[in-house]
Amino acid sequence: DQQVKQNSPSLSVQEGRISILNCDYTNSMFDYFLWYKKYPAEGPTFLISISSIKDKNEDGRFTVFLNKSAKHLSLHIVPSQPGDSAVYFCAAGGNKLVFGAGTILRVKS
Amino acid sequence: GAGVSQSPSNKVTEKGKDVELRCDPISGHTALYWYRQSLGQGLEFLIYFQGNSAPDKSGLPSDRFSAERTGGSVSTLTIQRTQQEDSAVYLCASSSQHQPQHFGDGTRLSIL
Numbered sequence: 215d216q217q218v219k220q221n222s223p224s225l226s227v228q229e230g231r232i233s234i235l236n237c238d239y240t241n242s243m244f245d246y247f248l249w250y251k252k253y254p255a256e257g258p259t260f261l262i263s264i265s266s267i268k269d270k271n272e273d274g275r276f277t278v279f280l281n282k283s284a285k286h287l288s289l290h291i292v293p294s295q296p297g298d299s300a301v302y303f304c305a306a307g308g309n310k311l312v313f314g315a316g317t318i319l320r321v322k323s
Numbered sequence: 324g325a326g327v328s329q330s331p332s333n334k335v336t337e338k339g340k341d342v343e344l345r346c347d348p349i350s351g352h353t354a355l356y357w358y359r360q361s362l363g364q365g366l367e368f369l370i371y372f373q374g375n376s377a378p379d380k381s382g383l384p385s386d387r388f389s390a391e392r393t394g395g396s397v398s399t400l401t402i403q404r405t406q407q408e409d410s411a412v413y414l415c416a417s418s419s420q421h422q423p424q425h426f427g428d429g430t431r432l433s434i435l
Contacts, residue, residue: 218365248423257327257414257426258366303365309354310379311424313365 217241218306220314229323233291237304237314240285244306249278249289252301252316261302262289294321325349327427329415335433338407344400344430348417355398356424357390359411366414372398402432410434 219238227233235249245266250258264271264278264287271278277290287304299321305311328347336342348355357369368382372392383389387405392398402409412431416424 220365250426255428257416257428260423260425263423305366309373310356310368310371310382311366312368313358315363315365 216315217244218304218312218314220302220304220317222317223315224318224320226320226322227294229296229321230293233289233294233298233319233321235289235291235302235304235317235319237287237289237306238285239287239306239312241306241312242282242285244308244312246306246308247278247280247287248305248311249276250303250305250313251298252303258303291319294319296321296323327415327417327425329413329427329430331430332428333431333433335435336405337435339404341401341403342405342432344402344413344415344432346398346400346415346417346427348396348398348415349425350396352417352419352425353395354418354420354424355392356416356418357398357400358414358416360414360429361411369400369413405432405434407434 248263249261252258262276279288301316303316305313330345353374355372358366370390371379387403390400412429414429416426418424
């Protein structure tokens with residue numbers, strides 16, 4: 215029973231364009247959502263978070279959108295850069311995080 | 324160092340042996356978490372320590388897995404009588420109260 219799903223295993227985007235990474239969750243009790251970025255052989259690095267009382271949070275090139283009625287979360291990266299190429303995980307919960315399986319983002323120069 | 328430190332970075336062992344994985348959290352972080360990531364999968368929660376409270380062990384997959392956190396700092400995850408399905412990257416994270424978790428680079432465990 216996957217409580218957090220990232221349905222796109224991979225995404226390829228041209229440098230300078232927008233990358234949109236999507237995540238769906240099933241548990242309406244989740245009140246905190248995060249995005250992590252992971253390079254090979256490294257641990258996940260925290261990118262951006264949003265609490266359930268908000269519907270948008272922005273940090274530089276990264277914006278996270280939360281649609282609670284649809285139980286849907288997305289990460290927008292604009293403009294995308296080659297260094298953004300990595301695996302992106304969404305996570306949800308509180309103290310215990312439930313992670314999606316990740317989306318591989320490739321930004322082509 | 325300033326980040327979460329895990330050792331060893333790689334561990335290869337024979338089926339049936341016991342292994343110990345170590346995590347040094349960020350100084351001052353009261354919460355410590357263990358996760359594992361199997362090939363092609365997301366991170367799977369294993370166990371969570373918060374201060375002096377009893378740990379949340381709800382993610383441990385079997386009684387072969389145990390973890391302790393000594394003095395509210397360093398943690399050791401022990402896997403007894405390892406099986407091939409235990410092969411994964413084991414990740415440790417720490418956090419302050421109500422702050423995002425910060426991860427170490429993990430221990431890649433391979434069971435032959």
